[in-house]
Amino acid sequence: MKFNYYMPTKILFGPGKLNDLAGENLPGKKALIVISAGTSMKKYGYLNRLEGILKKKEIEYVIFDKILPNPVKSHIMEGAELARKENCDFVFGLGGGSSIDSAKSIAVMAKNPGDYWDYISGGSGKGMPLENGALPIIAITTTAGTGTEADPWTVITKEETNEKIGFGCADTFPTLSVVDPELMVTVPKHLTAYQGFDALFHATEGYIANIATPISDAYALKSIELIAKYLPICVKDGENIKARTQVALANTLSGFVESISSCTSEHSMEHALSAYYSELPHGAGLIMLSESYYTYFASKVSDRFKVMAKAMGVDVANLSEDERPMAFVKALIRLQEECGVNNLKMSDYGIKREMIPTFAENAHNTMGGLFDVDPYTLTFEDTIEIMTNAYK
Secondary structure (H helix, E strand, O other): OOOOOOOOOEEEEOOOHHHHHHHOOOOOOEEEEEEEOOOHHHHOOHHHHHHHHHHHOOOEEEEEEEEOOOOEHHHHHHHHHHHHHOOOOEEEEEEOHHHHHHHHHHHHHOOOOOOHHHHOOOOOOOOOOOOOOOOOEEEEEOOOOOOHHHOOOEEEEEOOOOEEEEEOOHHHOOOEEEEOHHHHOOOOHHHHHHHHHHHHHHHHHHHHOOOOOHHHHHHHHHHHHHHHHHHHHHHHOOOOHHHHHHHHHHHHHHHHHHHHOOOOHHHHHHHHHHHHOOOOOHHHHHHHHHHHHHHHHHOOOHHHHHHHHHHOOOOHHHOOOOOHHHHHHHHHHHHHHHOOOOOOOHHHHOOOHHHHHHHHHHHHHHOHHHHHOOOOOOOHHHHHHHHHHHOO
């Protein structure tokens, strides 16, 4: 019963909340707006709405629009150079987790010398201290998946070495975040599902992690409950604003979980997959791993699995003691079926079974810290076993 709780981000939450940004005191006079290389921010008018708010507030801005679904280091360095060149004094991340994560990393490198990987711990990173902090960050999320609007974490890939590693510190918490579910109604069905399961696994991993606290437990269980109930509705009817709002809340709660507890090695394994196969959506990779991963851990931390099953709506009281731990796994598979993502296969993305030892080695070398917070210590062979059982 000892823990620290630090959550410095002001969050504007709810339908229509983007409009309230106009009434906020923003932390600078010239912004770098970071968006993806895709078309959705422009197509649906979200960028235009932000530009309109900034113009009314007489705040200058420049746009950096090269971010990939799995963001890469070269774009972080390029965005930071643009921010310095244009004398930007704060950064917007507008879009999904990739844009907001990139905004955080660009905010770091706009104020610090050298290469981004100088500050990364794990893999080939040098783990140097971040001496100059970061530019203030404002997150406007248009998806419900990563929780990055409510945590300090950013995940970037060093493309030359296939290293996909998380980074975060007090300086990379957003100063302000806008969570407006009205911006999420345009997300396609399959991405809604992938993102929703990413949020779910932030909550479930944070709940079974050996550094979980009573506060993170409360957030995690509520997040699990909301996703189990409302994600299938969002997938079937993307314009259902009530369901979108509940899943958005679950996602923000899962970000709180990540601020206090931690992901576990499921994320290390997925990062290894999408580091090598950048076309693999992060949430899809997690779904592929999940049945094997949680089946492995069900007997190791059975009490926590019973509680998660109950949060997903399972009447565990009417199950035998032997059935209760796996009840969560069965509920997880059922939820994937309801969301139409139960048949995802690694082989569909060209992932080769014989590469699994390489992925396992990458997971331990680059994101080994997450193995340390697992509720049961996985060996290298255990990791290979889980990934092999997940392979289809």
